[in-house]
Amino acid sequence: MKNYKIPTLTIAGSDSSGGAGVQADLKTFSAIGTYGMSVITAITAQNTKGVFMVEDLSKEIIKKQIEVVFDDIRPKSLKIGMVSSEEIIKEIAKTLDKYKPENLVIDPVMISKSGYSLLKPEAKQSMIEYLIPMAYIITPNTPEAEEITGIKIDNVEDMKLAGQKILELGPKFVLMKGGHLDGDAVDILIGKDIFKVYKSERLYRKNTHGTGCTLSSAIAAHLALGYDICESVKRSKEYITNAIRYSFDIGSGVGPVHHFYEIENKKI
Numbered sequence: 001m002k003n004y005k006i007p008t009l010t011i012a013g014s015d016s017s018g019g020a021g022v023q024a025d026l027k028t029f030s031a032i033g034t035y036g037m038s039v040i041t042a043i044t045a046q047n048t049k050g051v052f053m054v055e056d057l058s059k060e061i062i063k064k065q066i067e068v069v070f071d072d073i074r075p076k077s078l079k080i081g082m083v084s085s086e087e088i089i090k091e092i093a094k095t096l097d098k099y100k101p102e103n104l105v106i107d108p109v110m111i112s113k114s115g116y117s118l119l120k121p122e123a124k125q126s127m128i129e130y131l132i133p134m135a136y137i138i139t140p141n142t143p144e145a146e147e148i149t150g151i152k153i154d155n156v157e158d159m160k161l162a163g164q165k166i167l168e169l170g171p172k173f174v175l176m177k178g179g180h181l182d183g184d185a186v187d188i189l190i191g192k193d194i195f196k197v198y199k200s201e202r203l204y205r206k207n208t209h210g211t212g213c214t215l216s217s218a219i220a221a222h223l224a225l226g227y228d229i230c231e232s233v234k235r236s237k238e239y240i241t242n243a244i245r246y247s248f249d250i251g252s253g254v255g256p257v258h259h260f261y262e263i264e265n266k267k268i
């Protein structure tokens with residue numbers, strides 16, 4: 001059930017076109033029905049056609065945003081999206097370590113759909129070392145899982161293998177996203193005693209900007225509302241599938257998914 005007074009937080013980059021990053025996260029929190037807050041790590045000059053410029057914020061202002069939010073409105077869940085440099089990753093890990101947050105969802109953002117690198121290559125190792133072990137759940141797509149594990153992923157069997165290897169890095173759960181493979185959109189949830197497959201039909205849509213951001217923030221919102229991990233992933237998978245189903249043309253490139261499909265399709 002929605003509860004707009006339950007605080008959820010995103011720590012991520014800003015997408016000026018509103019389809020991905022912090023903007024997608026806040027829309028998702030609102031659509032699922034929680035109170036959304038944001039710590040911005042970087043500004044991207046981005047639209048539906050691509051990413052044109054990126055500027056990181058200083059580690060000092062990132063740290064301060066986290067501290068003032070936690071000291072005043074402790075989130076019930078949070079997600080981490082774009083964190084581009086080693087310096088920023090270390091600062092976030094150090095700052096969060098003080099607060100021992102529950103329900104930390106990590107979306108290990110590396111490359112935008114349009115091919116722009118959002119994580120500096122040399123920062124990958126610090127993400128593996130400092131951030132991934134803190135995660136309650138991490139949600140890599142297949143190229144990200146390949147980068148993290150070195151395993152080439154061509155099918156569901158490879159996804160399972162890579163997922164197990166990521167689990168050994170320390171997160172409680174791994175959700176391997178299969179959106180980049182052919183056929184049905186199959187995601188796999190792996191934990192010490194959990195193995196679950198979430199399958200949806202593949203939707204042939206042009207407008208898929210922000211799918212990964214939206215799924216991870218939907219999981220964070222559902223966890224904050226008190227659903228367990230399996231139910232949170234199930235509901236979030238349904239949400240992203242419908243958001244893709246009702247995605248729409250805005251701008252001339254890859255448009256956004258529809259965060260508020262439920263409201264728009266409801267007869268008033």
Ligand SMILES: Nc1ncnc2c1ncn2[C@@H]1O[C@H](COP(=O)(O)OP(=O)(O)OP(=O)(O)O)[C@@H](O)[C@H]1O
Nearest residue numbers: 113141177178179180185202203210211212213215
């Ligand atoms: N064409 C599709 N039809 C149905 N579901 C899809 C499709 N593409 C992706 N998904 C689902 O959307 C969710 C996000 O997966 P995806 O692999 O696209 O994430 P991502 O690559 O991290 O996204 P982004 O490019 O925004 O970073 C997953 O649940 C995936 O199965």
Ligand SMILES: Cc1ncc(CO)c(N)n1
Nearest residue numbers: 013014020021082112113
């Ligand atoms: C700011 C931002 N974060 C994440 C993504 C996902 O690819 C994006 N395109 N932009």
